[in-house]
Amino acid sequence: MSEWAWRYDDYCITSKSRAEEPLYDELREETDLTANLVQKGIRRAIEAVTGGVEKLKQGEKTSQPKFDSWSIVYDKRSATFNDDHATLSTPNGRVSAEYVLPPENEREDTPFGRYYESDNWNVSRATLQYDENEDTFYLHVTLKNPDYGSDGAERQESESRDDAPENGVVLGVDLNVTGAFAVTSTAESIGSADFLTHKRDQYDQRRACLQQTGTRSAVLTIQSIGSQFSEWSLDWLHNRANDLIEEAGDADVDGIIFEDLTHIRESIANGSKFQQWAYAKFVELVEYKVESTELFVDFVNPAYTSQRCSHCGCTHKDNRDDKQFECQSCRYEVNADYNAAKNIANRYCGYIHCGQKSRGGWATSQLALKSGTLNVNGEYTPSALRG
Known part of the structure; x- marks a missing residue:
């Protein structure tokens, strides 16, 4: 996808909507991935190309973005995150991926205990990465604190989790x-x-x-x-x-x-x-x-x-x-x-x-x-x- 968007010498494609029309149906047929996952793949490639274009505009040297490892980005539409496992959308239906958890009495001092099990942090997305050398999949889960913006600044007007709808x-x-x-x-x-x-x-x-x-x-x-x-x-x-x-x-x-x-x-x-x-x-x-x-x-x-x-x-x-x-x-x-x-x-x-x-x-x-x-x-x- 990044190769397709980068192929123009003077005009790279940096619009996700423009990339979807020629790429979407072909990718669905070739990969059997769900609509959401194909969308995420196109978006990721276009974001990488956009980053490269910005570097060129600033006079920096760069080349076509390349992804060296196999990975898929999941959000809450294509994955469900549970206490001890996640369910992931795949071409063969949903699969369950059990977490490898630290002992319960040691979790408090681990990232899992401090963030994943904390009521102050919510799962926003995850990236499934394949390690070809080890023939193993790793799920990297991204969490965010609803009381803080993406720049780390506290949101003064945001509602607390106690006031947020539970249903x-x-x-x-x-x-x-x-x-x-x-x-x-x-x-x-x-x-x-x-x-x-x-x-x-x-x-x-x-x-x-x-x-x-x-x-x-x-x-x-x-x-x-x-x-x-x-x-x-x-x-x-x-x-x-x-x-x-x-x-x-x-x-x-x-x-x-x-x-x-x-x-x-x-x-x-x-x-x-x-x-x-x-x-x-x-x-x-x-x-x-x-x-x-x-x-x-x-x-x-x-x-x-x-x-x-x-x-x-x-x-x-x-x-x-x-x-x-x-x-x-x-x-x-x-x-x-x-x-x-x-x-x-x-x-x-x-x-x-x-x-x-x-x-x-x-x-x-x-x-x-x-x-x-x-x-x-x-x-x-x-x-x-x-x-």
């Missing part, structure tokens, strides 16, 4: 092959999976008719309509991603929670490759777009989210019948996709409740509903109804 709010999202494309825990339906499938079927039918013709003109037409449909599909998914982020903003949440992507691919394995691409691309676009916001994206284990009652917790295979959900225990009736979206958000809140650290360092978390929030203990906090 975060998350939005659960259930993705579907039929009906609404995405349903949120605030009961918002986003897009139509049926409409998307219908458009794809129309394209397939037209392509099949042209293939039967077999003429050169028909081949060229197939290529043309294929390109048009690809552009239309990507634009449609972009708009739906914007709709979801807008809903997250209206609900005033901190994070957007999906089921694990591996499960999404498996759940539609019998469907078309187009469906598999559409759902993976949608989540990728959401991850990409939240880069410019305060939101984060995370994932939960999908087990039984469609069969579990979000009202009483009863899990039974007969609870769900297509798009209808009726609990066999408490008789709670609701749209099945809405029920699943609430379970997805509630499961993430449960992780925090069990002691895992959230992306924002919260003590507890709540799930966003249409007219309020609900925590893992079932305590409901109403809010003004949104229009």
